[in-house]
Amino acid sequence: MFIKEIGEFGLIDRLARKLGQPDESVIVGIGDDAAVLQVKEGYQVVMTTDMLVEGVHFLPQTISFHNLGFKSVAVSISDIAAMGGIPKHAVISLAIPPMVHVESLESLYEGVAEICSQHGTHVVGGDIVKIQERLVISVTLLGEVETGRALLRSGAKPGDVVFVSGTVGGSAAGLSLLQGEGDRVSVTERDKLIEFHQRPEPQVLLGRLLQQSGSCTSCNDISDGLASELNEIAQASGVGMEIDRLAIPIHSAVRSFASAVQKDPLDFALFGGEDYQLVGTARADGFPALQMRAREMGISLTRIGIVTKEKGVWLTSGGQEPRLIEAKGYCHF
Amino acid sequence: MFIKEIGEFGLIDRLARKLGQPDESVIVGIGDDAAVLQVKEGYQVVMTTDMLVEGVHFLPQTISFHNLGFKSVAVSISDIAAMGGIPKHAVISLAIPPMVHVESLESLYEGVAEICSQHGTHVVGGDIVKIQERLVISVTLLGEVETGRALLRSGAKPGDVVFVSGTVGGSAAGLSLLQGEGDRVSVTERDKLIEFHQRPEPQVLLGRLLQQSGSCTSCNDISDGLASELNEIAQASGVGMEIDRLAIPIHSAVRSFASAVQKDPLDFALFGGEDYQLVGTARADGFPALQMRAREMGISLTRIGIVTKEKGVWLTSGGQEPRLIEAKGYCHF
Numbered sequence: 142m143f144i145k146e147i148g149e150f151g152l153i154d155r156l157a158r159k160l161g162q163p164d165e166s167v168i169v170g171i172g173d174d175a176a177v178l179q180v181k182e183g184y185q186v187v188m189t190t191d192m193l194v195e196g197v198h199f200l201p202q203t204i205s206f207h208n209l210g211f212k213s214v215a216v217s218i219s220d221i222a223a224m225g226g227i228p229k230h231a232v233i234s235l236a237i238p239p240m241v242h243v244e245s246l247e248s249l250y251e252g253v254a255e256i257c258s259q260h261g262t263h264v265v266g267g268d269i270v271k272i273q274e275r276l277v278i279s280v281t282l283l284g285e286v287e288t289g290r291a292l293l294r295s296g297a298k299p300g301d302v303v304f305v306s307g308t309v310g311g312s313a314a315g316l317s318l319l320q321g322e323g324d325r326v327s328v329t330e331r332d333k334l335i336e337f338h339q340r341p342e343p344q345v346l347l348g349r350l351l352q353q354s355g356s357c358t359s360c361n362d363i364s365d366g367l368a369s370e371l372n373e374i375a376q377a378s379g380v381g382m383e384i385d386r387l388a389i390p391i392h393s394a395v396r397s398f399a400s401a402v403q404k405d406p407l408d409f410a411l412f413g414g415e416d417y418q419l420v421g422t423a424r425a426d427g428f429p430a431l432q433m434r435a436r437e438m439g440i441s442l443t444r445i446g447i448v449t450k451e452k453g454v455w456l457t458s459g460g461q462e463p464r465l466i467e468a469k470g471y472c473h474f
Numbered sequence: 475m476f477i478k479e480i481g482e483f484g485l486i487d488r489l490a491r492k493l494g495q496p497d498e499s500v501i502v503g504i505g506d507d508a509a510v511l512q513v514k515e516g517y518q519v520v521m522t523t524d525m526l527v528e529g530v531h532f533l534p535q536t537i538s539f540h541n542l543g544f545k546s547v548a549v550s551i552s553d554i555a556a557m558g559g560i561p562k563h564a565v566i567s568l569a570i571p572p573m574v575h576v577e578s579l580e581s582l583y584e585g586v587a588e589i590c591s592q593h594g595t596h597v598v599g600g601d602i603v604k605i606q607e608r609l610v611i612s613v614t615l616l617g618e619v620e621t622g623r624a625l626l627r628s629g630a631k632p633g634d635v636v637f638v639s640g641t642v643g644g645s646a647a648g649l650s651l652l653q654g655e656g657d658r659v660s661v662t663e664r665d666k667l668i669e670f671h672q673r674p675e676p677q678v679l680l681g682r683l684l685q686q687s688g689s690c691t692s693c694n695d696i697s698d699g700l701a702s703e704l705n706e707i708a709q710a711s712g713v714g715m716e717i718d719r720l721a722i723p724i725h726s727a728v729r730s731f732a733s734a735v736q737k738d739p740l741d742f743a744l745f746g747g748e749d750y751q752l753v754g755t756a757r758a759d760g761f762p763a764l765q766m767r768a769r770e771m772g773i774s775l776t777r778i779g780i781v782t783k784e785k786g787v788w789l790t791s792g793g794q795e796p797r798l799i800e801a802k803g804y805c806h807f
Contacts, residue, residue, distance in 0.1 A: 168518060169624060172710075174556040174695060175522035175617070177624045180513045185501060189508035190614060192567040192601045223507040234525040234612050268525045268612075277605070279567050279612035281523060284508070291502060291510045362507060377505075 142243040149269055152243060159250035163263040166229060176265035178230050180285060187284040187291060189220035195275035203319040206245045208339040209278075210252025216364065217282035218260055219343035219417040223362035225292040225352025226284035228262045228345060234279040236272035260345055292352050292360040297378035297422040301358050303446040304428065306347055306418040306435070308392040309367050310406060311337030313413020318398060325401030330394035337392070341417035347440050348419060354434070356427025366414035371454045372468035374422065384446035384466065386458035412469060422448055475576040482602055485576060492583035496596040499562060509598035511563050513618060520617040520624060522553035528608035536652040539578045541672040542611075543585025549697065550615035551593055552676035552750040556695035558625035558685025559617035561595045561678060567612040569605035593678055625685050625693040630711035630755040634691050636779040637761065639680055639751040639768070641725040642700050643739060644670030646746025651731060658734030663727035670725075674750035680773050681752060687767070689760025699747035704787045705801035707755065717779035717799065719791035745802060755781055 144152050153171070163170050169177035180186055193199060193213055204212065214231060221228040233253065237246070257264060262282070315338030318331060326334070344362070351357035359378055361370040367389070375382050391406050399406035423431055428444065435442040446457075455463040477485050486504070496503050502510035513519055526532060526546055537545065547564060554561040566586065570579070590597060595615070630636075648671030651664060659667070677695070684690035692711055694703040700722070708715050724739050732739035756764055761777065768775040779790075788796040 168622075169626065173627055174553040174693075175520045175559070175624075177557065177619065178519040178521060179621075180519055182515070186511040186513055186519060186616070187508045188511060188563065188565060188598060188614075188616065190565040190567055190599060190601055190612070192569055192603050192610075192612060194569050194603055194605050194610075196606070197604055220507040224510065226508070230521065232521060232523040232614055234523055236525055236527050236610055265521060266523060268523055270525050270527055271530055272527050272608070272610070273529070274607045275605070277525075277527075277569055277610050279523070279525060279601075279614075281521075281565055281612075281614035283519070283521065283616075286510065288512075289501075291508075293502065294506055360507075 144237065144243055145239070147243060152246065152269060155243065155247060156250045159247060159254050160264050161254060161258050163265065164261065167263055167265055170265045176230065178265065183288055184285040185288050185291065187221050187224045187226040187286050188281065189217050190279065190281040191217050193278045203316060204339050206248040207252040210249035211256045211340055213278045213280050214253050214256045215341050215343050215417065217280045218256065218262065218345060219341065219362040221282055221284035222343045222345040222348035223292065223360050223419055224284065224286060225290065225348045225360065226286035228260050228282055228284045230263055230265045230283040231257065232266040232281050233264055234268040236270050236277040238272055238274060238276060241276065290352055292348065292357060294359050294361055294374050294377035296358040297374055297380050297448045298358055299380055299448050299450040300425055301422040301448040302425050302428040302444050303382055303384065303422050303448060304442050305367065305390065305420045305445050306344055306440055306442055308390045309363060309416045309418060310395045310409030310413050311392050312341065312415035313409045314395045314398045317402070322402050326394065326397050330397050333392065333394045334398060341415065343417055344419045346438055347435060350434060350438065351421065354427060354431050356424045356431055358422045358424060360419055360421035363416040363418050363420055364414060366412045367420060368411040368466045369468045370420050371466065375454050381449040381452045382446050382454045383449055384454060384456050386456050388443060388445045390441065390443045411466060477570065477576055478572065480576060485579065485602060488576065488580060489583045492580060492587050493597050494587060494591050496598065497594065500596055500598055503598045509563065511598065516621055517618040518621050518624065520554050520557045520559040520619050521614070522550050523612065523614040524550050526611045536649060537672050539581040540585040543582035544589045544673055546611045546613050547586050547589045548674050548676050548750065550613045551589065551595065551678060552674065552695040554615055554617035555676045555678040555681035556625065556693050556752060557617065557619060558623065558681045558693065559619035561593050561615055561617045563596055563598045563616040564590065565599040565614050566597055567601040569603050569610035571605055571607060571609060574609065623685055625681065625690060627692050627694055627707050627710035629691040630707055630713050630781045631691055632713055632781050632783040633758055634755040634781040635758050635761040635777050636715055636717065636755050636781060637775050638700065638723065638753045638778050639677055639773055639775055641723045642696060642749045642751060643728045643742030643746050644725050645674065645748035646742045647728045647731045655735050659727065659730050663730050666725065666727045667731060674748065676750055677752045679771055680768060683767060683771065684754065687760060687764050689757045689764055691755045691757060693752055693754035696749040696751050696753055697747060699745045700753060701744040701799045702801045703753045704799065708787050714782040714785045715779050715787045716782055717787060717789050719789050721776060721778045723774065723776045744799060
């Protein structure tokens with residue numbers, strides 16, 4: 142079915158029906174000039190926004206509408222997680238080419254509803270407009286964080302441990318695989334890599350743990366790539382880092398794939414991006430307890446290096462000469 | 475200068491420099507994973523979002539980058555005004571074609587800064603991405619409103635006065651003029667109509683007056699057109715309306731232009747849209763005081779009709795048969 146058959150308002154009705162019931166923090170939801178939201182006393186608002194463009198951020202041939210909806214909101218939830226916040230309220234705007242089917246958009250909204258329900262997040266508004274060539278998705282997400290307690294990028298101190306959660310490089314390997322090198326690895330590995338790419342898991346619980354621990358000194362989520370995020374923390378904090386090449390957690394499926402396509406798995410890990418894991422720093426004396434509590438929650442937290450007084454982010458590797466890790470993430474222009 | 479010469483981060487630096495200093499409600503602004511914002515005690519958050527697409531919502535030949543920036547934020551501020559709120563924090567995402575000059579985007583941000591400084595609103599974040607064909611702008615705005623006191627669409631009661639602020643139809647006449655019929659009116663009228671179209675004035679002060687008066691029972695801002703907004707209020711409130719054709723406030727420049735192009739000025743007024751005036755209902759006994767207080771603030775508030783128990787929005791005109799005003803505003807699909 143084409144949108145013109147049911148009109149803009151007909152489409153909004155259908156999409157809204159895919160969403161769950163909002164909680165009591167949503168005083169006015171979809172349908173008025175603006176949403177009205179209640180913020181808990183003692184909390185501040187955390188606000189983030191991301192825009193995704195077809196052909197730039199996603200390709201119709203490498204992600205379904207369902208997973209596109211899931212991922213579009215997941216990337217914003219990940220930003221709230223990196224601040225140690227709780228994701229609460231989203232608005233979603235879509236610029237839609239005329240030939241996109243209503244059913245595809247319903248599927249996209251089922252993906253949105255799936256990730257939202259996982260995190261107690263509610264869609265409270267949006268905008269739907271026409272565009273000729275390609276789908277554009279804009280998500281703005283509000284979260285809450287205890288007043289004065291947001292995790293920033295700027296608190297890293299020399300001597301702190303540098304850590305990363307989960308594994309890195311999986312999303313980039315998954316995309317590379319989806320773009321045509323899928324027959325080089327086992328089916329299990331293939332599925333894992335595709336999942337890394339299409340269905341990132343924002344680390345909200347970990348962000349809360351880090352924020353409440355009192356020993357986490359900085360935090361970032363991995364959107365542009367580990368190299369880029371480490372440099373952002375180092376610059377914002379006015380410090381440097383030494384990262385141990387062998388300590389960087391890379392999933393075995395990424396290693397298999399990299400080997401099959403004759404690439405260095407480290408390139409996926411450092412420069413791939415879109416892992417949506419958390420990277421940050423913690424006081425050395427507090428890190429073991431943090432790591433243990435994360436493990437109890439089923440989350441791996443790996444020490445990958447140390448914060449230094451000397452500027453620059455350096456990769457060390459056994460006896461070899463350290464090399465500078467540059468912030469080359471994805472650049473649009 | 476092209477963006478590729480300075481990169482995405484170079485561009486963000488340049489645009490951020492166009493913005494004023496944020497106030498103390500902005501705990502963390504541009505530069506981290508998310509902004510951190512302080513909401514005043516006793517207030518709720520009001521949240522709205524709008525997406526504007528080149529060739530659909532604006533044409534390069536009918537609006538400058540400066541005024542495009544101004545208007546993009548003005549339309550969202552208008553939504554906050556319609557809720558009776560105070561606009562506070564904006565995030566702006568841009569999808570930019572590669573051939574757009576850095577200077578054009580700086581100019582756009584000067585327009586953003588102009589409207590923001592008029593309303594004490596601060597840009598606290600955004601996203602900048604590439605697109606091939608056409609500029610897309612997404613603005614999400616947060617406002618504050620006293621807890622439980624937001625103006626909704628749903629409170630109109632039979633017997634209430636229907637009012638509109640300022641004049642209507644000017645923006646549509648201005649667009650029509652800019653698209654090629656500019657030599658039909660005087661220079662003064664021409665300038666006025668272009669201003670209506672390019673530089674709408676969101677009615678924040680009026681929204682606050684209406685919200686605090688206690689006698690305003692519903693409110694909407696005019697984005698899609700007076701006809702569409704009246705129908706939205708009537709539907710949301712489960713009532714009808716009788717609108718007096720002769721009472722609808724139409725600027726003399728719109729009348730001149732309509733006459734010159736042989737159109738009915740009422741079509742611009744009812745179906746034109748983008749006036750960003752406020753339309754709403756108020757208790758009949760409270761309206762005269764409301765009107766007087768608005769006049770003291772330099773704002774005209776015109777009684778254009780009455781709320782009825784019978785459904786439908788009807789246009790009455792002297793001895794003529796009433797006719798139904800349908801909600802035909804702009805439909806994208």
